[in-house]
Amino acid sequence: MFFYTRWKAAAIVLTAFVVCMCAFPNFLSEKTVDSWPKWAQRHIVLGLDLQGGSHILLEVDSNAVRRERVESVRDDVRRVLREARVGYTGLVVRGNTVEVRIRESSSMDQALVKLRELSQPLGGVMAASAQRSIDVAVDGTLVRLTVTEPAIQERIRQSVDQSIQIIERRVNELGTVEPLIQRQGADRVLVQVPGLQDPTRLKELLGKTAKLDFRMVDTSIQPEQAVQGRVPSESEILYSSTAPKTPYVIERRVLVSGAELTDAQPGFDQRTTEPIVSFRFNTAGARRFAQATQENVGRPFAIVLDNEVISAPVIREPIIGGSGQISGSFTVQSANDLAILLRAGALPAPLTIIEERTVGPGLGQDSIEAGKMAAYIGAALVVIFMIATYGLFGIFANIAVAINVAMIFGVLSLLNATLTLPGIAGIVLTVGIAVDSNVLIYERIREEVRAGRTAVNALEAGFTRALSTILDSNITTFIAAAVLFYIGTGPVRGFAVTLGIGIMTTVFTAFTVTRLIVATWVRWRRPKRVPI
Amino acid sequence: MRLLRIVPDDTKFDFMRFRRISFPISALASILAIALYFFMGLNFGIDFRGGTLLEVRSLSGPADIAKMRASLTALDLGEVQLQQFGGPSDVLIRIAEQPGGDTAQQAAVQKVRAALGTDVEYRRVEVVGPRVSNELLSYGVIGLGLAILGILIYLWFRFEWQFALGAMLANVHDLVLTLGFMALFQIDFDITSIAALLTILGYSLNDTVVIYDRIREMLRRYKRMPMPDMLNASINSTLSRSIITHVTTSLALLALYLFGGTAIHSFAATMLFGVVLVGTYTSIFIAAPILIYLGVGYGREHGRESDDEKKVRP
Numbered sequence: 001m002f003f004y005t006r007w008k009a010a011a012i013v014l015t016a017f018v019v020c021m022c023a024f025p026n027f028l029s030e031k032t033v034d035s036w037p038k039w040a041q042r043h044i045v046l047g048l049d050l051q052g053g054s055h056i057l058l059e060v061d062s063n064a065v066r067r068e069r070v071e072s073v074r075d076d077v078r079r080v081l082r083e084a085r086v087g088y089t090g091l092v093v094r095g096n097t098v099e100v101r102i103r104e105s106s107s108m109d110q111a112l113v114k115l116r117e118l119s120q121p122l123g124g125v126m127a128a129s130a131q132r133s134i135d136v137a138v139d140g141t142l143v144r145l146t147v148t149e150p151a152i153q154e155r156i157r158q159s160v161d162q163s164i165q166i167i168e169r170r171v172n173e174l175g176t177v178e179p180l181i182q183r184q185g186a187d188r189v190l191v192q193v194p195g196l197q198d199p200t201r202l203k204e205l206l207g208k209t210a211k212l213d214f215r216m217v218d219t220s221i222q223p224e225q226a227v228q229g230r231v232p233s234e235s236e237i238l239y240s241s242t243a244p245k246t247p248y249v250i251e252r253r254v255l256v257s258g259a260e261l262t263d264a265q266p267g268f269d270q271r272t273t274e275p276i277v278s279f280r281f282n283t284a285g286a287r288r289f290a291q292a293t294q295e296n297v298g299r300p301f302a303i304v305l306d307n308e309v310i311s312a313p314v315i316r317e318p319i320i321g322g323s324g325q326i327s328g329s330f331t332v333q334s335a336n337d338l339a340i341l342l343r344a345g346a347l348p349a350p351l352t353i354i355e356e357r358t359v360g361p362g363l364g365q366d367s368i369e370a371g372k373m374a375a376y377i378g379a380a381l382v383v384i385f386m387i388a389t390y391g392l393f394g395i396f397a398n399i400a401v402a403i404n405v406a407m408i409f410g411v412l413s414l415l416n417a418t419l420t421l422p423g424i425a426g427i428v429l430t431v432g433i434a435v436d437s438n439v440l441i442y443e444r445i446r447e448e449v450r451a452g453r454t455a456v457n458a459l460e461a462g463f464t465r466a467l468s469t470i471l472d473s474n475i476t477t478f479i480a481a482a483v484l485f486y487i488g489t490g491p492v493r494g495f496a497v498t499l500g501i502g503i504m505t506t507v508f509t510a511f512t513v514t515r516l517i518v519a520t521w522v523r524w525r526r527p528k529r530v531p532i
Numbered sequence: 533m534r535l536l537r538i539v540p541d542d543t544k545f546d547f548m549r550f551r552r553i554s555f556p557i558s559a560l561a562s563i564l565a566i567a568l569y570f571f572m573g574l575n576f577g578i579d580f581r582g583g584t585l586l587e588v589r590s591l592s593g594p595a596d597i598a599k600m601r602a603s604l605t606a607l608d609l610g611e612v613q614l615q616q617f618g619g620p621s622d623v624l625i626r627i628a629e630q631p632g633g634d635t636a637q638q639a640a641v642q643k644v645r646a647a648l649g650t651d652v653e654y655r656r657v658e659v660v661g662p663r664v665s666n667e668l669l670s671y672g673v674i675g676l677g678l679a680i681l682g683i684l685i686y687l688w689f690r691f692e693w694q695f696a697l698g699a700m701l702a703n704v705h706d707l708v709l710t711l712g713f714m715a716l717f718q719i720d721f722d723i724t725s726i727a728a729l730l731t732i733l734g735y736s737l738n739d740t741v742v743i744y745d746r747i748r749e750m751l752r753r754y755k756r757m758p759m760p761d762m763l764n765a766s767i768n769s770t771l772s773r774s775i776i777t778h779v780t781t782s783l784a785l786l787a788l789y790l791f792g793g794t795a796i797h798s799f800a801a802t803m804l805f806g807v808v809l810v811g812t813y814t815s816i817f818i819a820a821p822i823l824i825y826l827g828v829g830y831g832r833e834h835g836r837e838s839d840d841e842k843k844v845r846p
Contacts, residue, residue: 472741
């Protein structure tokens with residue numbers, strides 16, 4: 001039946017109206033919308049290409065995580081065997097495996113019991129799987145402990161989770177609006193920060209591991225001699241963070257690590273007025289630091305950040321209060337950044353920037369203007385052409401397309417979707433295509449009129465016959481849009497979103513709104529012939 | 533008001549006669565496109581090749597590209613391309629992927645920033661590392677493949693297999709020609725181009741499906757009409773719609789091409805070529821006649837027509 005019942009008509013009008021109204025919050029000021037309940041605060045988010053900002057994709061160094069995991073097993077083996085007083089030789093790391101040879105074959109059983117305890121079930125004690133973190137194999141007196149691949153993957157996953165938390169703390173310190181930080185795939189983190197003029201500082205904050213250690217300087221050997229190649233096994237050579245890069249011989253043993261810090265603040269030295277970073281340890285850290293400084297008065301210790309020596313002051317007196325300060329040729333900015341990094345904590349593994357896309361606010365504004373311009377002109381051209389071709393029915397089509405576009409904005413708001421420049425292109429394209437459904441219907445009506453049907457008959461036949469074609473032809477494009485959504489990121493995904501939503505609203509308006517408009521008109525005017 | 537009739541109501545154009553011309557033309561054009569693809573190559577953008585792209589605007593009037601080039605070449609970053617982009621003060625800088633992985637890319641950007649100084653505004657900076665570019669390329673190729681497969685399956689369900697195959701052949705031919713066009717004009721081939729190609733695929737099929745729908749309808753209604761006549765009648769009866777829809781789509785795309793800004797210029801150009809020029813031609817001159825070769829309506833030529841069927845013959 002061509003006409004709708006009153007209830008159906010009301011349902012159609014109501015649906016279209018409600019969906020259109022979802023776009024309403026976009027036209028209000030942010031303040032007004034903020035006072036609304038949370039569920040009503042839905043609006044379109046402008047993509048980074050329109051409002052400017054940085055998209056940065058980071059990758060966790062999974063090799064470092066792997067290496068660290070295996071090395072910690074090696075350290076555990078050393079500790080366990082020492083505690084059990086079992087003699088061993090040749091403790092080495094080979095790939096994912098730690099090898100150790102037990103001296104006395106009589107102590108093998110005892111050693112194996114202790115070593116097997118190192119292997120934990122994966123996913124906690126409650127996990128149902130029999131998968132364990134370490135495989136232990138015995139070959140005579142040689143024991144091989146292999147870290148299993150699932151255990152390494154688990155550790156990488158944990159590293160990414162920790163990194164995300166730390167990155168959040170760091171980025172929030174920048175005071176930007178609505179940063180987005182999320183996991184991508186197994187070992188990646190996506191950071192999107194809108195409205196940044198210059199991402200250099202952001203990248204510096206993201207790129208630093210910020211592993212801070214307090215260690216003693218090894219005074220048994222001069223750095224110049226050590227560089228020649230004679231480094232004590234308990235020490236290593238590290239260089240200063242500022243140019244010129246001077247070498248230091250630093251003990252490997254860590255007195256206190258940055259993990260024991262509870263606070264760090266930038267400030268100024270009262271005597272020299274140089275920028276400094278003051279810090280405070282937690283109770284355990286304070287106790288250890290007090291003890292270490294008491295034992296080593298008169299000797300230099302080093303503050304090491306990411307394997308670079310920030311400063312190496314001489315301990316003049318024991319530091320008991322649990323607080324101290326770092327000075328070391330800081331600028332106000334770098335002291336501030338170091339304080340942020342120390343407060344946020346160290347990353348479990350280094351992060352590498354593998355993709356960066358930054359759009360300045362100027363280009364974003366220009367893109368919005370260009371997008372609007374193209375949309376207005378494109379829409380105007382289509383509107384004029386439709387009226388020229390179909391007259392009154394062209395106006396009907398234009399009303400349907402206007403409702404269609406309003407509904408696209410409504411759905412985008414409802415989904416809190418991101419609008420990008422290609423997304424705007426998708427909407428403009430939808431305007432061009434949405435009239436196609438009307439064209440299909442109208443051309444069919446023209447045909448039916450030529451075939452000699454009466455006005456109402458021709459309209460009815462035109463609508464019902466064109467609908468299956470409209471569905472078929474739109475589904476093919478929808479498949480393309482769905483694939484695009486799946487493979488695309490950022491702006492391209494924005495295009496897929498508006499294209500896909502546009503297709504759905506187009507099919508909806510073609511099936512309901514256009515028909516309702518025409519049916520209402522027919523009821524009202526009772527035409528003898530169709531004016532198209 | 534007299535309404536516009538782009539296609540007269542009683543158009544009975546004999547499209548099928550052109551298949552002896554259109555098929556060789558398409559074959560030739562496809563070969564040409566593939567040759568262009570191999571000899572000129574696609575102009576891969578940084579999405580697929582890795583590297584750095586900077587769009588800068590000189591803050592002191594028109595940009596001195598020669599001076600910029602000199603100072604950037606001195607940095608020893610390998611291949612550096614500069615090109616005016618949009619207005620006279622806007623310059624697009626492309627830097628090839630640096631050896632030494634992702635960290636080296638970032639270091640290169642820092643060097644460029646230092647070299648160009650504070651006289652420029654950085655409107656856009658894109659750095660794509662080697663791993664990401666490889667992934668984007670494989671995503672793009674997989675995406676195109678998936679879309680083709682998905683649509684093929686859909687059409688196979690909705691029509692007979694000959695229709696699905698015919699539509700696919702016709703529209704892969706669209707993609708080949710569009711790639712040739714992109715090679716000829718050295719349009720940046722990046723992830724946005726994949727978006728353009730997928731859209732072209734979707735809309736060319738849209739058009740083909742409309743004609744196929746009509747062919748299917750007529751196949752059921754006129755059991756004995758010879759195939760070429762039936763295809764002609766189907767194309768003629770949907771011709772007005774094809775033309776009108778392509779006018780409206782072109783109007784929308786033209787507005788995007790002329791006013792949509794530099795960022796989507798090549799996107800709009802590619803779509804204009806693919807959707808408007810190639811898509812329409814393919815649906816009418818390739819997708820419909822190919823059905824004859826795929827064996828749809830085999831044996832109809834020898835049948836006898838009823839009077840009713842004679843009326844719709846051209």
